[in-house]
Amino acid sequence: MANASGVASDGLIPGVFTHARSGATYRVGAEPDGAVLSYEVPTRGIAARQSLLYYLGSGKLGRTYLYSIDGYLLESPVAYHSSLRGYAMAPGLADVSSVPSALPMNARCMRCHMSDVQEPLPGGGNRFAGLPFLHGGITCEQCHGDTSQHVLSKGKQPALNPAKLSAPARDSVCISCHLEGDTSVELHGKSVTQYKPGDDIRKYLAYFVVPSNSGRSVTEIEQLNQSVCKRRSGDHMSCMSCHDPHFHPEPAQRASFYRAKCLACHTGATFATSHHPENPDCTSCHMPKAEISDTPHVAWTDHRILKLPQLGESTGSSSTAVVPALDGETVTARELGLAYYNLVLKGEARWAPAAFSNLSEAWAKDPSDSDVGITLAAIYQAQGRWKDAETIYREALKGRAEEVQAASDLALILAREGDMDTAQKMWAKIFARAEDQEAIGINLAVADCILGNAADARTALETVLKFSPASIKARQELQVISRQGCSRH
Incomplete structure (x- = not known):
């Protein structure tokens, strides 16, 4: 680490x-x-x-x-x-x-x-x-919190010890980086960057999984929670039952190191000598590595600790809903709607109706929730319901004026309605703080050209190419302007 x-x-x-x-x-x-x-x-x-x-x-x-x-x-x-x-x-x-x-x-x-x-x-x-x-x-602070007093007292003031925390706070130290789920959603008014060791990550972030999905990276905590070992041990078992963050065994030590972890619980009188003494590497049978779909060229250790993984034990069933990845998750229409929409953005269009339904409910309940409003407006825009999208974008952006993509989408709607002057002003303001966003820069250049500002259009395209030198669209637009000005637009 x-x-x-x-x-x-x-x-x-x-x-x-x-x-x-x-x-x-x-x-x-x-x-x-x-x-x-x-x-x-x-x-x-x-x-x-x-x-x-x-x-x-x-x-x-x-x-x-x-x-x-x-x-x-x-x-x-x-x-x-x-x-x-x-x-x-x-x-x-x-x-x-x-x-x-x-x-x-x-x-x-x-x-x-x-x-x-x-x-x-x-x-x-x-x-x-x-x-x-x-x-x-x-x-050290990533797991042990503020260690300033520990240092100033030369070790007399103890640092936060994750192992001595409540189970939710203890597990949150690992969860905060070692759990992704199929998607995650920040709670209203919260940011995961606010999380500090000693707190419960569930106060900031809700994790969701599709039970039928498998083959993702960063699934160790999900899988461990499915294991018989964890279900029977409850809060007594955590990541730290097997892993020492301060020590990583050398390859020659790995089998004996992790076998000792297994035998700490599997304490039958003859188990250690009778259970496959010819192969001391418990993980080779019960926690094999497998290819994962979302990160090429990487194999991930299966943390379900299956008794017979070679028989292809089920990783889940065909699912019609996402579910919380952790016990005690905050699950409201808001979090569900945003989670479903995140999956839609990943190409899973089957979740679009659920996203729309939950977000509509959440927006009706709290029209001050900019995250919900911006997402619902994006759905209306995708459906071609331009006026509905415009209305909600305007309301949602009152609380999130810095939101680049939503403001750009609103400008696109205004341009479509013929208000190119307002759209151009909006894109110019947005692009000034998001110059690395290719699409926004190109939209600004097109708007500049339509309004007859060839020099401004050229400047916007040159900025796009500074960040994305291979942009085909920016290169094409710049060539056209260089040859014939903005006459094409």
């Missing part, structure tokens, strides 16, 4: 990767001025270079890199995959057919890899006034 992130040059893994579908060749390496990511698409005359600032990932499974343009923190489109011993597209990008647009790295994503993550400037969530985080890796 201490090596989960750091300065790019300290954790540099050089390599070259050519992505066949896009024709792009990526290079990660050291140059006189530091670590660098460069890429080129010779057939399209595209070449770009970025100085890498930080690495993310210990290297056990993989490693990616972060860079910054004008304070916007962005992620490399390629990552090192330990199983390949080389580079490939970052998770989620394996099927892209062109160089991806700029990939924003926000504070919520960083909090499990870095320490003292700072609040971003209002806007897209990935622009920082200074350092985006103050310490690389996972420091």
Whole structure:
């Protein structure tokens, strides 16, 4: 965990990767001025270079890199995959057919890899006034809370010990980073970045799963809760029953280390000598590794601790609803609606009716909940109910004026209605704090052209290309303006 992130040059893994579908060749390496990511698409005359600032990932499974343009923190489109011993597209990008647009790295994503993550400037969530985080890796405070008094007293004042907390608070220390579920939703008025060790993560975040889903990464806690071991042990068992955050056994020690954990509970008089003495590695049979669908080139340990995993014991049944991943989760129409919509955004359209139903109920109950309003408006927009979407966007944005995507969508509706002047002003204001957002910059350029402002349109497109040099749309629009001005629009 201490090596989960750091300065790019300290954790540099050089390599070259050519992505066949896009024709792009990526290079990660050291140059006189530091670590660098460069890429080129010779057939399209595209070449770009970025100085890498930080690495993310210990290297056990993989490693990616972060860079910054004008304070916007962005992620490399390629990552090192330990199983390949080389580079490939970052998770989620394996099927892209062109160089991806700029990939924003926000504070919520960083909090499990870095320490003292700072609040971003209002806007897209990935622009920082200074350092985006103050310490690389996972420091003591991530699990033990504020240790200042412990340090000042030279150890006489004890630091928070997760093992001595109530079960919900104890488990929250691990859950906060080691549970994703199929989706998660921040509770109204809460942010997961507010969570501190010693608190209950359920006060900030609701986790949801689709019981029939399997093959996802970061499912250890879900799976452990399904295990017979956990169900019979209850609160007596936790992640720390088997894992010591301060110690990682060497490969030669792993079998004996974890077998001892099993035998701490399985204490039958002859169990240790009679249960497969020829194979001391309990995990090889009961916790095998399996490929996962959402992170290529990675195998994940099955934490269900199945008695006979080779028989294909069921991971769930066909589901018609999402359910809380944890006991004691706060589940309201609001959280359910937002959870269902998150799944829709991931391509699971079957959840759209449930999202609409729950969000409509939540909005009627509390029209001050901007998250609900913005999401409901997006559904109306997708349905072509433009006036309904406009009305709710306007109301919801009163409480969330910094919400970039919602404001951009409202501008799109206004442009569609013919109010291009207002739409252009809105896009200009939004783009000023979200310059890494390709679609917003292109919409602004088109609006500028329609209003006859070719120079402003060119500036917007040049900004898009600074962040996304391979943007086909921005390049095409810029070529047209350079040849014939804004006459096409």
